[in-house]
Amino acid sequence: MNIDAALAELTIVLGQRLSLSKSDLDLHGRSETHFPLTPPDGVAYPETTKEVSQIVRICSAHRVPVIGWGTGSSLEGQAQAFSGGIIVDFSRMNKVLRIGQADMDCTVGPGVTREALNRELRATGLFFPVDPGANASIGGMTSTRASGTTAVRYGTMRDNVLGLEVVLADGTVIHTGTRARKSSAGYDLTALFVGAEGTLGLITEITLRLQGQPEAVTAAVCAFDDIDSAVRCVIDTIQLGIPMARIEFVDAATAAAFNSYAGSQLPECPHLMVEFHSSDTGVREQAESFGEIVADHGGKSFKWASKLEDRNALWTMRHNAHYACMASRPGCRSMVTDICVPISRLADAVNETRADLEAENVTGPILGHVGDGNFHAVLLFDENDADEVARVKRVAHRMVERALEMGGTVTGEHGIGVGKLDYMPAEHGAAWALMGRLKAAFDPKNIMNPGKLVPPRND
Amino acid sequence: MNIDAALAELTIVLGQRLSLSKSDLDLHGRSETHFPLTPPDGVAYPETTKEVSQIVRICSAHRVPVIGWGTGSSLEGQAQAFSGGIIVDFSRMNKVLRIGQADMDCTVGPGVTREALNRELRATGLFFPVDPGANASIGGMTSTRASGTTAVRYGTMRDNVLGLEVVLADGTVIHTGTRARKSSAGYDLTALFVGAEGTLGLITEITLRLQGQPEAVTAAVCAFDDIDSAVRCVIDTIQLGIPMARIEFVDAATAAAFNSYAGSQLPECPHLMVEFHSSDTGVREQAESFGEIVADHGGKSFKWASKLEDRNALWTMRHNAHYACMASRPGCRSMVTDICVPISRLADAVNETRADLEAENVTGPILGHVGDGNFHAVLLFDENDADEVARVKRVAHRMVERALEMGGTVTGEHGIGVGKLDYMPAEHGAAWALMGRLKAAFDPKNIMNPGKLVPPRND
Incomplete structure (x- = not known):
């Protein structure tokens, strides 16, 4: 990677909207959870799809990693630049571009937050139902396949994204989906980019299904x-x-x-x-x-x-559960687990986790979106107590193992990032290698959020 | 392609379950609509996933096309062997393998028909809602991303398939999805195979979401x-x-x-x-x-x-609409169109189509799943009347153009096959080339249902 050349060219395109200040780099190097600070080489603030395409073309030419950033609320390190590169902060692409009252849909920029969207929708009689708790950006929610408290009724982002505009790894801009409610016209690229954590391209517009206010x-x-x-x-x-x-x-x-x-x-x-x-x-x-x-x-x-x-x-109160749990033990850190099991196994999964917490003497309030079979434990620990850290890791590991044994998934809604990368072979077997081939076909230079989600490459 | 060598090896694996009889080849060379008879080189009747894997390995070694077959009810030529090869008829993989009463799901072989499935479910209080009219196989419905009359409430196959077992182009068997209701663990391969029309692999097991009988x-x-x-x-x-x-x-x-x-x-x-x-x-x-x-x-x-x-x-009566329309003009043939538009444009789309039918003097009853914005015209014609054939083709073409102009899709539920291949660039633009790259990554030898859905290859 030739970062200096890339930064020079990016400055020509973005001017002051390419930030290299230490405070900004640090702000975009942190996460909400236990990952270390990893400042990127630069933070770009594009305002148009064309600028995003230019950024990606420049980064591609110089083999510089490109990582999308919404509000930084992801929990598995998805938005961190672990191998350097450019963070593309979408906060200036935060417009609600179109509201289709009759079709009950809308098109938004990736930087629109879900609360801002619902404020704009209030007078229309419509609302956007997906609610992961955090006031995340729609782009980030799309990339993580987020869900939350209302998924039991309205589905996850998988069910609520109708179409996308995406900048591919070579700067090409594509559109997926249509404004029709369903289609049988070819591969479901929309579903492929939803939950891809920015490893296949950068999402620059999202068309969402809306619901009538009850x-x-x-x-x-x-x-x-x-x-x-x-x-x-x-x-x-x-x-x-x-x-x-x-x-x-x-x-x-x-x-x-x-x-x-x-x-x-x-x-x-x-x-x-x-x-x-x-x-x-x-x-x-x-x-x-x-x-x-x-x-x-x-x-x-x-x-x-x-x-x-x-x-x-x-x-x-429910949305602040994480903070409430943290406050119950001042000065602690937390590991927030996230598993999802078939509903018939939910009682077993919760009870066995509770028993394990007691056996390991770990404080871990349990809560979750049980209508989907999805629950979290907020595992609290003193980061200076090596023994407690080890016990917390064991509990978290066994939760994931239990989810897989029960026919479930290692993450219902938080995603993979780097935090759960090691569990991908156990969940997917040979299908994980296929994901790697798919990634290589979309991003041959491996610049789109490298090191996340798919098998590591040695180039 | 070395078809003789492939047939010899397939006979060793399948014995009498590799059929080369003219009547069987003809039966698997026809379609429900206007495509010409295209008998394959052989019809394989596997009974296990292992046999499907063996079939694909042999076909891969000899570069022989492999085309899946459910009940042959697809409407755009999806199951026809236009460039020869082996049809894999799934009628012997027709078992309901598991019913999860508590989880409201089930796992079935691809040859199970939707009516057979609902008969088996009757005593459980559950049902499988997707209803395309024809008594199609679940494997075929999955591959076409079928929907039909109930999609307005229960969604399409996209929404009702939880996971798949798939034999890839090199014979590898993978599993996608889990039995949990949602997951954020990696690319949504399930959604990718749903609607892929057998061009990325052969589906050998399907896990379906079920509904409680109302x-x-x-x-x-x-x-x-x-x-x-x-x-x-x-x-x-x-x-x-x-x-x-x-x-x-x-x-x-x-x-x-x-x-x-x-x-x-x-x-x-x-x-x-x-x-x-x-x-x-x-x-x-x-x-x-x-x-x-x-x-x-x-x-x-x-x-x-x-x-x-x-x-x-x-x-x-509704499901027999196609036959009723055909019977209204004895001896005619039909072209069944299928477009889907945003619901706000539905009245315009239907009215303009009606006006066009009248202007062209074409008989074409209109009916459809209007809750989704999806409708069909059953365009009737005398195949010996070249002028009428031309007028029917113009009407069908303008329906598709109208769907795209209105922000809709060229097919809501019938799929692409070869019948709508020419419209893929207009609907998808640069994304169609990406679909081709995806196909090449999954199926480098281009043996899985070649010539369908993606850009033609010149090898």
Whole structure:
């Protein structure tokens, strides 16, 4: 790689919008989790697809790595420049470009955040449902195949991206998908770029499916005696086809963390947090059916939140779970695991993880999007306590092994980046090599976010 | 290609299950539509994945084309051996291998038909919703990214395939996806093989998402004064978020064809045929809301079909539409077009097509899955009337052009095969070349269903 030549040419294209300041490089070298600081060689702030194409052409000519950056909220090191190169920060490509009211779709720049998008949509009667908690960028969410609390009802980014504009590794600009709701016209390139973590190209526009704002919304939280009862309640709810908009699990430790962080007064036992979206009658009927299932499993302390501010308080508390857990042990660091299993194995997966945490004496509140079979443990540790670090790593490793044994996946929504690269052979077998061939066909010089997701190359 | 050597080796592996009889070759050389008879060099009937792998290895060694065959119901020549080679007929790999009651999923061989699958599922309370009309095989439906009448509610094959077993072009067997409901672990290879029309590998097992049989089902048919009113009724229904299980449009010509073919007594005007799946209350509420929208658009002659036999009669009539249209002009042939547009453009697309049919004096009943913006015209012609053939081709061509101008796709569900290959550059631009590179990376010898879907190769 000839970084100096690349930086010189990039400056001609971008002027002040190529940043080399130490503070900016450091800001784009950090992650939300436990990866070390890895400042890139430069940070580019393009404003148009054409500029992104020029950046990639220059980097290709000089074999310089190119890594996309949304808001930096990814959890497995996806946006870090571990082998140097240029971070392409999409924060200036943050416009909602088109809202199709009649077609219930929109096209946005990659730098638009999900909260900004929903603010723009508010007056239209539409909303974008995917909600990973963090106020991530749509480009980043697309690249990580993000999901979150509402996937049980509205699907993940896989289900909500209709089409893309992508700059390929040689600077070519392509468009995938159409504005039609479905197509059988060739390979599903849209699905291929969703979740590719920027290793196949840089996404410069995203066309999204939108939903009508529901006529009625209500939410509730209810308590259970044990994990089993809560999880079995989820399974019954899914099987009965009640169209939950959200169904979230938190364990006793998470409830305790909420109480001290958010001032809630939850009993310190497992809880489900749910939300219904429908007509007035529909919400009532769904809530009644759910209430019966809860009662069957000994659920209690049912608290309804029909008012917007109560619901906001509930979901803000849920979204801040990571911070609440961190605050429960001041000065600690965290490893946030993310596995997803078939729903029939969910109770086993949570119980065995709980038992393992106790056996290893690790603090790890468990919570998750249980309607999808997806859950996290927030494993807390003192980074100076080598023994505790080792125990945390063992627990995390066994969670992943357990997910695979149960027919599940090593990551439901956080992605691979570098953090879970070592598990790819176990999950995919021979298909991982195929992913490598696919990457090589799209990016022969290996400049698009190299070192992530696919088998390492030796060139 | 060294076909004799390949046939000799295949006979050793398959014995009598390699068929070279003229009748069998002819049977596997035909299609449901207007493509000429193209008998392959042999038809293989494997019973195991291992045998499929052996077949592909032998064909690879001798550079012999390999084409998968389900039930032969594809409409764009996808399963025909235009350059010779071996047809792999999956009819003996027709077992439902696993039903996951609790996880609402199942794993099947590619030769299982959708009707056979639903018969096996009947006692479980689950069903597989995707319904393209024809009793196609699940392998074929996966490879064509099929959809049909229920996609508006349950999605297409893209949304309902959780994972695959695939034999690659060198005989390697891979597994894609997991039994978890979602994953962020690497490239979405499942989505890549869905709709690839056998050009990237042969699918030997499919894991499908299933749905709970709805508590209550009701269907209805209602008449409209004109196309516009019917289509605007669909748009309003979708925008109000009424979760229709089916919403199908037929025009006056199709209604007339139904009357003579199926003995129905529909007024000869445009109709919508709808179905609701929900609880008793839900169905009632949805039907009421829909009824109000219908009334707003001057709809009338509402006929409800709450009994199973009445619903079956209704949907059998719909599924036989192609035959009904053909029968309306004895001795004719048909070209069945398939375009999909953004729903906001649906009324324009249907009206302009209707006007074009009249201007060209072509008989072409219009019908379709309008909830997705997808519709077909069954263009009837006398194959000995060169002028009529030319007029039909012009109408079909302009339908495709119109779909692209409106931001839609050249095929919503029938696929590309060879029939729509010429439109791929117009729909995909530079992305079509990328599909070719992808194909070359997966199938360097170009033996997997060559000549279909991707840019032709000159080797």
